[in-house]
Amino acid sequence: MATQLLCMCCGAQPQPQPQAAPFMRFPFWNSVHPKNPTSVVRVQAEAADMNMNSIPHVLSVAGSDSGGGAGIQADLKTCAARRVYCSTVITAVTAQNTAGVQGLNILPEDFVADQLHSVLSDMHVHVVKTGMLPSLNIVKVLCQTLRKFPIKALVVDPVMISTSGDVLVGPSVLAGFLEELLPMTDIVTPNIKEASVLLGGVPLKSVSDMRTAAKLIHDLGPRNVLVKGGDLPNSLDAIDVFFDGEEFYELCSPRVNTRNSHGTGCTLASCIAAELAKGSSMLSAVKSSCRLNRFNPNDLLLYAVTDSAMNRKWGRSIAEAVKAAVEGGATIVQLREKDAETRDFLEAAKVCLEICHSYGVPLLINDRIDVALACDADGVHVGQSDMPARLARTLLGPEKIIGVSCKTPEQAHQAWIDGADYIGCGGVYPTNTKANNRTIGLEGLKEVCLASTLPVVAIGGIGLSNAREVMKLGAPNLNGVAVVSALFDRECILTETRNLHALVS
Numbered sequence: 001m002a003t004q005l006l007c008m009c010c011g012a013q014p015q016p017q018p019q020a021a022p023f024m025r026f027p028f029w030n031s032v033h034p035k036n037p038t039s040v041v042r043v044q045a046e047a048a049d050m051n052m053n054s055i056p057h058v059l060s061v062a063g064s065d066s067g068g069g070a071g072i073q074a075d076l077k078t079c080a081a082r083r084v085y086c087s088t089v090i091t092a093v094t095a096q097n098t099a100g101v102q103g104l105n106i107l108p109e110d111f112v113a114d115q116l117h118s119v120l121s122d123m124h125v126h127v128v129k130t131g132m133l134p135s136l137n138i139v140k141v142l143c144q145t146l147r148k149f150p151i152k153a154l155v156v157d158p159v160m161i162s163t164s165g166d167v168l169v170g171p172s173v174l175a176g177f178l179e180e181l182l183p184m185t186d187i188v189t190p191n192i193k194e195a196s197v198l199l200g201g202v203p204l205k206s207v208s209d210m211r212t213a214a215k216l217i218h219d220l221g222p223r224n225v226l227v228k229g230g231d232l233p234n235s236l237d238a239i240d241v242f243f244d245g246e247e248f249y250e251l252c253s254p255r256v257n258t259r260n261s262h263g264t265g266c267t268l269a270s271c272i273a274a275e276l277a278k279g280s281s282m283l284s285a286v287k288s289s290c291r292l293n294r295f296n297p298n299d300l301l302l303y304a305v306t307d308s309a310m311n312r313k314w315g316r317s318i319a320e321a322v323k324a325a326v327e328g329g330a331t332i333v334q335l336r337e338k339d340a341e342t343r344d345f346l347e348a349a350k351v352c353l354e355i356c357h358s359y360g361v362p363l364l365i366n367d368r369i370d371v372a373l374a375c376d377a378d379g380v381h382v383g384q385s386d387m388p389a390r391l392a393r394t395l396l397g398p399e400k401i402i403g404v405s406c407k408t409p410e411q412a413h414q415a416w417i418d419g420a421d422y423i424g425c426g427g428v429y430p431t432n433t434k435a436n437n438r439t440i441g442l443e444g445l446k447e448v449c450l451a452s453t454l455p456v457v458a459i460g461g462i463g464l465s466n467a468r469e470v471m472k473l474g475a476p477n478l479n480g481v482a483v484v485s486a487l488f489d490r491e492c493i494l495t496e497t498r499n500l501h502a503l504v505s
């Protein structure tokens with residue numbers, strides 16, 4: 001049957017995507033509605049089978065922000081960036097801009113109920129994410145409706161005070177939160193002020209206070225709590241405390257010194273909702289949402305590159321091999337599966353992504369941009385005869401990690417121009433893993449490192465016997481070693497990775 005791209009809402013043919021926002025650049029995923037070029041709509045490949053059930057879907061129940069930075073508008077943009085469909089129920093219309101909230105018009109609860117019913121009775125919603133719930137009756141209507149339409153998860157951003165300091169809801173709503181909404185919530189994401197309001201006004205001044213608050217809020221009913229510490233005074237890093245009822249996790253990211261934080265709470269909560277809709281576990285959804293997707297060159301320290309032939313030889317699955325490597329201390333992983341079927345590769349990549357993220361380790365895909373996009377991997381590694389890094393950047397957007405293999409200063413310079421994040425430089429020593437690979441030696445590595453503006457990872461024939469001499473080269477930008485056979489062509493990957501980690505640290 002011929003494959004036709006059609007809009008789900010009116011059946012019309014979407015037009016090709018303009019090259020504006022990075023997340024809109026993958027033409028088969030999102031495309032522009034023909035009658036409204038500014039709206040991003042998801043299209044199904046099969047016209048005859050317009051079934052949305054398999055598409056990850058978040059329903060955002062929130063207020064409209066005329067400034068476009070927060071509320072419904074932020075949720076729509078975040079879900080699109082995370083490649084998740086987002087439907088909306090508007091609870092209030094605000095007149096606001098970057099300076100503050102100038103006006104608030106609350107919608108009648110009956111009309112909120114109508115919107116909820118329209119979406120939930122017709123479409124398969126996986127996750128509901130709430131933002132501004134401006135009246136007690138709206139909270140009640142929401143809870144009643146959610147009891148009728150089971151969903152996978154409920155994410156509650158307890159919007160009470162805007163970033164600009166305006167109080168957005170009255171205290172009566174608090175009673176609705178405490179009595180009805182929180183007990184049915186899967187994760188609640190208060191900032192420090194909101195956590196304090198939920199707990200009757202106790203002041204929160206430290207990470208230790210945030211942990212106590214997370215525990216007390218958990219006692220109110222939600223299964224998971226994320227207390228956001230962005231407003232904590234006197235801290236260099238932004239620390240968020242996540243509590244799943246058993247364990248506490250402190251999620252640390254460098255503080256971004258900006259006053260432009262309007263809408264960050266909505267964006268974080270919808271990010272979590274989007275990841276849950278895609279099937280992530282709660283911890284992995286929270287981690288991937290709190291993490292600034294900025295590449296950390298220190299991650300190159302011990303770079304494990306898988307090899308399907310070696311896994312076959314030792315009777316291991318890709319996932320088993322990757323798990324052992326990250327447990328042993330690998331700081332970044334690349335799936336280099338030269339002879340895997342696309343579908344098997346994709347399935348393995350999804351499992352490996354979950355494993356790597358549970359250890360906070362990024363996972364890259366070798367050569368296959370399509371697989372990286374399909375599984376939302378952290379990035380790709382491409383060589384001189386693969387897709388050019390510049391095009392990979394266009395397809396993957398600004399936040400993904402891109403590595404390029406380089407043997408010369410000229411190639412390193414081009415990689416930088418093309419928007420790569422790091423270069424892989426080798427073969428430092430002869431290797432049996434890559435056929436016909438030219439060895440450039442330690443001198444070649446040094447020459448490229450001296451010329452490169454990007455961080456470098458050395459590759460080719462590196463193992464326990466020579467990793468130290470590579471690192472001792474002391475070349476600027478040399479951040480680590482990438483290894484295949486010395487980890488994966490060995491009986492115990494865990495032990496080999498541990499030993500190599502000790503050597504390069």
Ligand SMILES: Cc1ncc(COP(=O)(O)OP(=O)(O)O)c(N)n1
Pocket residue numbers: 303305334336366367381382383384385386403404405423424425434457459482
């Ligand atoms: C970290 C790292 N560096 C270099 C390579 C080699 O990539 P490429 O030249 O494209 O060769 P293949 O790996 O695709 O055979 C790499 N994979 N990783």
Ligand SMILES: Cc1nc(C(=O)O)sc1CCOP(=O)(O)O
Pocket residue numbers: 305405406424425426427428430431432433434437459460461462482483484485486
């Ligand atoms: C994948 C790859 N790229 C290389 C390059 O020089 O760019 S050398 C190489 C293989 C590295 O395997 P091993 O650690 O088993 O020698």
Ligand SMILES: [Mg+2]
Pocket residue numbers: 366367381382383386
């Ligand atoms: Mg390649």
